[in-house]
Amino acid sequence: MGSRLTEEQTAFAAAVRDFAKRECGTREQRDALTDGGREAHSPELYRRLADLGWLGVCLPEEYGGSGGGTADACLFLEETSYGMVPCGGFVTTVITAKAYERFGSERQRREVLSGVARGDVLAVAMSEPGAGSDVGALRCRARQERDGTWVIDGQKTWISNAHCAESILLVARTGQDKHGGLTMFHLPAGTPGVEIRGIETMRGREVNDVHLTDVRLPADSVVGDVDGGWRQLMAGLNHERLFLAANMLGLARRAFDDAVAYVREREQFGRPVGSFQALRHRVADLATEIECTRLLVREVALDCDAYPEKLFPREASMAKLKATELAKRVTLEGMQMMGGYGYTTEFDMERHLRAAVVSTVYGGTSEIQRDVIGNTFGL
Numbered sequence: 001m002g003s004r005l006t007e008e009q010t011a012f013a014a015a016v017r018d019f020a021k022r023e024c025g026t027r028e029q030r031d032a033l034t035d036g037g038r039e040a041h042s043p044e045l046y047r048r049l050a051d052l053g054w055l056g057v058c059l060p061e062e063y064g065g066s067g068g069g070t071a072d073a074c075l076f077l078e079e080t081s082y083g084m085v086p087c088g089g090f091v092t093t094v095i096t097a098k099a100y101e102r103f104g105s106e107r108q109r110r111e112v113l114s115g116v117a118r119g120d121v122l123a124v125a126m127s128e129p130g131a132g133s134d135v136g137a138l139r140c141r142a143r144q145e146r147d148g149t150w151v152i153d154g155q156k157t158w159i160s161n162a163h164c165a166e167s168i169l170l171v172a173r174t175g176q177d178k179h180g181g182l183t184m185f186h187l188p189a190g191t192p193g194v195e196i197r198g199i200e201t202m203r204g205r206e207v208n209d210v211h212l213t214d215v216r217l218p219a220d221s222v223v224g225d226v227d228g229g230w231r232q233l234m235a236g237l238n239h240e241r242l243f244l245a246a247n248m249l250g251l252a253r254r255a256f257d258d259a260v261a262y263v264r265e266r267e268q269f270g271r272p273v274g275s276f277q278a279l280r281h282r283v284a285d286l287a288t289e290i291e292c293t294r295l296l297v298r299e300v301a302l303d304c305d306a307y308p309e310k311l312f313p314r315e316a317s318m319a320k321l322k323a324t325e326l327a328k329r330v331t332l333e334g335m336q337m338m339g340g341y342g343y344t345t346e347f348d349m350e351r352h353l354r355a356a357v358v359s360t361v362y363g364g365t366s367e368i369q370r371d372v373i374g375n376t377f378g379l
Contacts, residue, residue, distance in 0.1 A: 020083025040088030050119030064117030081250025
């Protein structure tokens with residue numbers, strides 16, 4: 001938020017940066033925490049973040065949170081991403097926690113949100129083999145028996161952090177209507193009938209297939225209203241898209257700084273390669289885009305805090321579209337500026353690239369974000 005940061009936010013950002021530098025500031029530290037970069041989440045480090053009280057950054061104080069807002073959570077996501085803190089579980093956790101905070105019962109809020117503040121990881125399971133961008137095409141089905149028990153069968157896929165989550169917010173079909181027949185369920189880890197299988201990706205392991213066979217949940221496992229899942233999902237898009245945008249903003253900043261540090265030092269033809277106009281202009285353009293994106297993300301976050309009941313579909317989609325596309329551009333151009341060294345595992349740029357390229361797909365593709373933005377203009 002630049003000059004719009006409060007004194008508390010400025011101190012908070014500085015504390016996160018200091019933690020990142022101290023705990024995972026070297027490649028050796030990060031490799032030790034992430035199995036050589038294969039894991040995006042370190043439970044050990046995550047618990048230390050919980051001990052500092054930071055994981056409840058935007059949760060109500062009554063549940064162990066600090067009572068902060070969306071802007072504070074975005075700041076935390078940006079700074080941990082910039083510092084390469086392996087806390088990938090926080091992104092899905094803070095997104096999912098907002099759904100429990102808004103729609104969960106008092107028992108669910110107290111159990112789940114208090115757990116988040118203590119270091120629990122949450123995941124949300126929507127996508128299926130035949131339903132990605134078209135969420136209304138979900139086929140995973142939940143039926144209710146006479147005693148109130150819900151029985152769920154189906155498959156979910158691309159579920160981030162399901163393998164390390166204490167609970168999953170599951171979206172299943174409970175009615176025939178495409179959008180009006182969806183319901184959210186609280187699914188604790190270890191529930192009989194749930195099988196989680198990791199999906200290997202170019203970034204390592206962070207997404208999973210989740211198979212549900214005759215899974216039985218009590219009647220009070222519904223989060224919000226039966227058949228109200230679509231409305232509840234739409235109400236949470238502000239936060240989901242903003243949190244993803246803040247995360248990628250931090251990555252873009254880090255990739256940019258790494259590239260600039262390299263071109264300042266690397267010499268060819270008797271001078272630093274960064275002194276050549278071709279690279280100077282590229283750096284100038286990227287720096288300008290990063291600053292524009294920072295202002296957009298933070299302005300929308302502040303608006304969400306100022307008007308918590310208002311939906312910002314255009315602005316939130318703009319932030320997600322802009323930040324993720326920028327992260328992809330910065331990492332690709334960073335690799336180009338670094339030449340062959342940017343492609344090696346000796347430097348972090350290839351890791352930045354692997355993390356950035358998928359960001360324009362998850363949480364709503366760039367194409368979907370453009371559709372949403374266009375729809376807000378009546379098109």
